[in-house]
Amino acid sequence: MNINQVLENAKHLNINERALVAHCLISSLETRQDEGVEQAWAELAELRYQELVSGKVESVSWDDIKKDVKG
Template sequence: MTKIMERVIEDVQSLSTNEKNNLMKYLIASLDETHDNDSEQQWANLAKQRYEEIETGKVQTVSWDSIKQQVIS
């Protein structure tokens, strides 16, 4: 463990519960920022492609009840 990490852990122990909660939210949010910057565009492209496949009849939709029946069987 690095000296910085040791110091952070020591400092965190002196925080109030509310401050620890805020720190935790900040740390989790900072992890989310490391995602692939292009991922939202890729999801949008995939959604558009799937929509077009349904609209053109290339694929057929399946009802939720049908899916449940397949899982149960």
């Protein structure tokens, strides 16, 4: 089956089925993950958490962030 046939067939799927196909295709591209990424994210999350708990940094509400972005 060539790409044109795949795309034509996809047009006949409902929105949920097309979303699933899109998800599966995108996921198939993510075949390799850098070593240590999970550990690096965990360490960063722990550092940020400790900064919040210690009072070194203060959290900002989502509403405040949206206000800053909108200007």
